[in-house]
């Protein structure tokens with residue numbers, strides 16, 4: 001049978017996903033995640049609108065078990081089709097496929113840091129999506145194991161690669177689904193920062209998990225509210241997501257105490273003006289103090305902010321103004337300024 005990708009695709013209009021698109025059980029997957037000549041272990045679909053049709057449809061482009069041909073890849077690239085789709089039911093298969101790709105790409109010395117970090121980022125994004133949407137039904141041990149592996153790989157890359165990797169991590173952060181992307185952005189940024197501060201691998205790995213899950217309390221909100229809430233900075237004392245997140249993490253085994261405190265205290269301010277506890281700086285867990293800085297910086301500089309994204313310099317300036325009220329931990333904040341200056 002001829003695959004859709006063997007046909008002349010110019011006759012159909014291929015539709016790119018909207019920001020944060022999650023509808024209909026089909027999830028967008030960047031074309032760059034597919035490796036030519038590798039067997040595809042899930043069905044690939046395209047979102048297509050043909051003449052005369054009102055709504056776009058998802059149509060099978062390549063069934064699982066096929067080898068993804070290099071010529072297809074080139075053809076899609078030439079047509080500027082950067083997005084494919086998979087069915088939500090195939091999520092586990094997609095993660096397994098990406099794991100296989102990572103095993104080949106990460107140790108390959110001929111690959112650029114950017115390619116490695118991008119593949120890790122995209123894989124982690126799918127992991128966060130699946131974890132956040134199933135956290136209430138699933139015993140999370142195997143899922144956590146995968147997250148730890150992803151975080152480990154990233155930390156290893158950074159230790160070996162230095163500044164090049166820091167830079168690609170800052171470059172790669174981008175807007176998308178507000179909550180998922182924010183979680184990964186904070187996690188990646190956090191791993192780069194604690195590796196810059198010389199934390200050991202175990203501590204960094206645990207911190208990475210906490211950074212990734214710190215806003216998990218937001219998943220109880222309706223999707224529209226999640227988007228709004230993830231954009232907020234620390235000015236909403238009524239928000240319940242830190243306490244909710246703390247409770248959820250308390251039910252997961254194997255997490256360090258500090259990880260739970262990262263969820264509970266990441267909106268606390270050093271001057272006592274934060275929430276939910278109104279704690280002063282010495283009462284805030286040190287890991288939550290680090291996260292407070294990363295979270296704020298990420299919100300200001302990412303495309304997810306309610307304002308236009310600020311440059312790194314502008315964000316630091318705004319944070320320095322806040323620091324007059326002693327919002328952040330001074331020592332970590334000074335280190336963070338040094339870190340961003342390095343990248």
Ligand SMILES: [Fe+2]
Nearest residue numbers: 214215241266
């Ligand atoms: Fe938060």
Ligand SMILES: [Fe+2]
Nearest residue numbers: 182214215295
């Ligand atoms: Fe956050």
